[in-house]
Amino acid sequence: MTGPLRSILLVLILASASWAEETSRPNILLVLTDDQGWTTLGCYGGKIVPTPNLDQLANSGVRFTDAYVTSQCTPTRATLLSGQYTARNRMWHVIPWYGCPWARVEEVPFVEQLARDQPTIAAQLRQAGYVTGIAGKWHLNNGVDGNYNALNPENASHFGFDFVATAVPKKQFDPGGDRGVDWLTDQTLQFVEQNRQGPWFFYLSHHMIHGKVVAPKELEEKYLQQGYTDEGPNRAVYLAGLEAIDHSIGKLIAGLKKLGEYEDTVIIFLSDNGGIDWRLDHRNLQKPHPDTPKLAVDIYEYDNAPLRAGKGSIYEGGVRVPLIMSWPKKWPAGKVIHTPVHAVDLAPTCFQLAGHKPVEDQALDGFDLSELITKGTDPSFTDRPIYQYSPIYDLNWGLTPCASIRVGDFKLIEMFGDRFDSEHQYVLGHRIELYDLKKDLGEQNDLVETKPEVRNKLHRQLRDWMRAMDVPAPRLNSHYEPARAFETTRVKTEWVVAP
Template sequence: MALLNRRSFILGTAYLGAQLGASARKPNVIVILVDDMAQRALSCYGNPYVRTPNVDRLAKDGIRFTDAYVTPQCTPTRATILTGQYTARNRMWHVIPKYGYPWARVEEVDCSDGITRDAFLLSKGLKAAGYTTGCYGKWHLTTNADGDYTALSAAAAKYYGFDSVAAPGPPREIQTGDKGVNRLTQEAVRFLENNRSQPFFLYLAHHTIHGPVLAPEELVAKYRAKGFPQSGLHNATYLAAIEHMDNAIGTLLNKLDELKLTDSTAVWFLTDNGGLQHRFNRQKAESNPRKLEKDLSEFSNEPLRAGKGSSYEGGIRVPMIVRWPGVTPPGTVCRTPVHAVDLMPTLFEVAGTRAPQGYALDGVSLMPLLRGDGKLSQRALYFYMPFYDVLWAHTPSAAIREGDWKLIEFFGDYISPETGEYSEGHRLELYNLRTDIGERNNLAAKEKERAAKMQARLMQWIRACGATIPRLNPKFDRAKMLTQTSLRSQV
């Protein structure tokens, strides 16, 4: 982490004390969540194809995390952020509506159908602390009248701790135009204008860059003129969508400047999972489960391995940037591993509140890192993914990261994210991420004692959360093992 000079430390500490003092207005909070975007998609993380000056501005003025983690798919990450709990505890480890593979080699563990009205959420805690709260954009945490993939309904918002939601967009908005990026940004701008006089929490969840990837035609033409392809890896539309997203964030940041809210607003930026590197054909997998075929490629997550839907780093390591003027030392780069479960305890400390007594919080406050004046206690990060998803070559697995070391346990079978080749059998993989960020050198055989201890801690954690360790499926049928029982409305 970048070192803090004495003057910056004194100013930051004084500002934090003022912000959290009883007589001071609490800081505003904005959480910007982008869909399906790789860490490397931002120029501040090394994108050589697209400049993202507005997100880079957040990094320049705040703290950029190199080892920030989420879950490998949409619904679980959103549930993790709002509940402050790992999926093994909140039971939201699968995208909704649910689908499954009942004849696969490993028996999938059943998950929750969605967040319930009585669940304790980040928004409820901040609202109770005096914040005006808004949920603008993608919801994907219920499949009933309360909300769907696209949005939380206005009528149900109060049951989930939100005072307002964005006005409904036109039909099929996320399938056309710019996926509602400009409209949601303008809705967010109005939220800022209407609530400038009181502490607010804005949860802004964009649909971009989820497929179908869309962007304004003039931006697509710009990248086509630069020689980028119409389809495939690093295609012109994908790169244009990144730039368009960055422009929209610039509009929001400029509005904060205009309203003189910048210095009193903590802005968080992250994505819900890694970028879509390769997708496999689900229909062909049913007829030939031993060798999956790729049917879509969009953006390379290198040097991270694999992408969306994967237990490897490309699926779960994402960009995360926090800007809080006067608190986050400008231009800080933090290499401490952090997780989406940390947002709730951090933001509750910011707001001067806490979770209800007895509520299990799985994360820790990141305030020592944000201030730049301390470290976190040594801890492990956990990942629980007991399901199949052929699109992303995913089989039931769980993972643990301790320091530089990461262990993945595949409970009964495996699909290579590079080749699509299927193989049966339990599998342990151990990597030293400091020397092997691409997870190419499996050290489980050489480091047997370390692997065994990490595996034991992983199993102990799963049980402690009240979750189930996947087992072999008594209904296993090789002829139908990768046949999916239902279709999802959104992937």
Template sequence: MNRRTFLKDICVGAVTLSGLPGIYAATKPRNSKPNFVIIFTDDQGYGDLGCYGSETIRSPRLDGLAKEGTRFTDFYAQPVCGPSRSALLTGRYPVRSQGWSMPESEITLAELLKTAGYTTGCIGKWDVSNRRDIKGRIPNDQGFDYYWGTLGANDGGAVRLYDNRESIGVDRDMAGLTKRYTDKGIEFLKANKDKPFLLYLAHTMAHSVIDATPRFKGKSKGGLYSDVIEELDYHTGRLLDAIDELGLRDNTLVIFTTDNGPWNNMQEPLRKKHKGAVAWGSSGPLREGKGSTWEGGVRVPCIVRWPGHVPAARVSNAIFSTVDFMPTFAKLAGYMVPTDRIIDGVDQTELLLGKNEQGARDHFYYLCRNELHGVRKGKWKLLLEDRKNYYGYVKDTGSKEKELYNLESDIGEKHNLTKQHPEIVEEMLELIKAFQWPAKLPDTAIVPRKKKGR
């Protein structure tokens, strides 16, 4: 079954189910379905918010969001940006959803929400169409009714902006992007306040070439990077205020998270780009950063608020991931999860609503490009021997042997316990063997390699 056939079938199924008692979609009035707002920052480290231990970043709005909702301490994205985005959008590890090369055949949560009557908007960084305008693979072709943002990154200090399908020019004002994206997000909220919606707001900051406006520049304790995060916090507050002012607070599930760990392993190149300024974040107590499968590369901040549903002032250490969004939203919005492909995400509704403190996720796989580096189950994390380092900026390559860590007592991955717990190693290796590989591995380049002879 192809993507179009599946989406057509579930639309018919949704209409059929709407006439049956006992079905979630049938028993909920249309306006009682929760709205979804995903705020997705870039290259923000685990230690880069006050509520996650930062002493140099003031983040009163996000700290407040954590008090109003649940803060997750063991939340996982992917090692780098494109793969992290395809995983979030599809509920599938990048080895299936293909990261920067996410194909038209993938089914996104936006497409699925549309089958349940939602209006969908994407603002900001897309980064799953090889950073180009490719028919079938841009936001408007992947389930989003409205798009305003850039299809790629800002590595050269500029972004090409699109208003839906139309290119509207190049923007070199990196300091102003966070405000512009937030303004567009607020416009989307105002235009769609009377119907269920998804807003996916994917910020360019704090990736590669960063900057802050005069109101924030030089005002933090931690240099330029901290200035940028404090400005992100402020504009996130503006978005939250708009949700309140529009009367949407009680019926909107807000998620704040980021795409991968900080680029703290690229300090000298980033320093040169920024005239000596500190332009990278902190992994806090975690090992390494972006591009790695150490905790610092993939474990990131995540805060979820839904008043009256998600418990307030709660801290959860359940294993949770961006791949879980799609099946979780299915339960909350009333759409069908695709059955024609492997879905790596699990329904975490019970975890979010405080009905199950452990969550539905038994284990989580650590993948980098097309290689399986390890697995976590409970407090245990096993990394395999001879893992390939795909990103030259990652300096910490480990021992080249199997490594077992107790993340409950050793969050910094300092003490390899393979010799003390051989039985745990064997159990974890069985999980490694059980991973279901796709029939064909994807091209993992940001821009596809040209085939010989062409």
């Protein structure tokens, strides 16, 4: 073979290898819903709202029964995009700032803007050759970079996105609207159609089922006719909104199949926190109250049983969510994984799928889920702890400064100085609780006195992790004013400092 022919052959071989590598990397569609609880899907035990499309997604892929996020919007979104626990990225509070500066326990200052130099899934996948896009809720900045509703297209590249869908029109949030479910779904499919040369990464971040809950009239009427009303638990409009989400998943899958992208696309579906069981009204506590104040229930949306509590809570109803992952071309169908996993695991999983090595200065707190999915086991997950750190008050959900750790079946919760009990009654004092989630999913049987060895071991492990993350255990507040303890403000007092 002559030299020129040999050179041409070598070029063709290298091009072929490059093409094979490119086509072996899947597209990634990350779908995040807002405030959708673990029990709202049929495949997770839901019996009220039909979710055939999500159930079919689970049947064609992998369903995780013990998947965790944080208990509220901003922290989960920061965790998801960074691959870091909020104790590391410091975004453990919903933005913009609000707080309880006169409460019994001091709140730990938090980061209020996602930094432009924070490596995100999108930024790193773009480095790996992916075209990246986003549609929907952002809620990680306030200002020129974006806001609650959407990322600013002009500055999206700072966070790794090539494309930003048009924000949902305001009318879609009015009664009868769908909070932009169809709007965002359509723009997602338009992005896919325009980038089929691949690979691509798309982050579809729904506004549904966050309040004020609205839903298409025909869907709401369906549940009204079934006897559900505008009062909870299980409000008709809330049920209708859940069904609208399922319709979106069906539309996405049908669209991907029509475009020939379905088999080569990893679909990841999860919620940003547990479902809203009730939203609490703390205004009554800002008036003269008895020695044992109690939060009033403002609105009751959905019954999260068998999980305890809901959005904003460190109990399972606040932090355990549905997680479904599907890759028809390579992953098993109908697999159920009971190993505890966390949103921090999704970034390293995406990087592995893309053949991307994370940037050196990006500390990742999670593990790649691929081997767990394909083989069912992975030593990285043996006795692997799952952490929560919420050093804040959010009285809408009865949240007081706390942290938790889960290892195996046991979960320990530490309340740093006060709490609201299951009846929303305010209780003073530091408290540790311990539950065996395998035997007591509803967290009703506190084992803190009967399992002292487990309690002490997990508590040491939790505190060691907090020290490693360089975050404090909140102390009693030197500015505590009992008469103003439940006063929430958006005005920073002089002692509130930046982290």
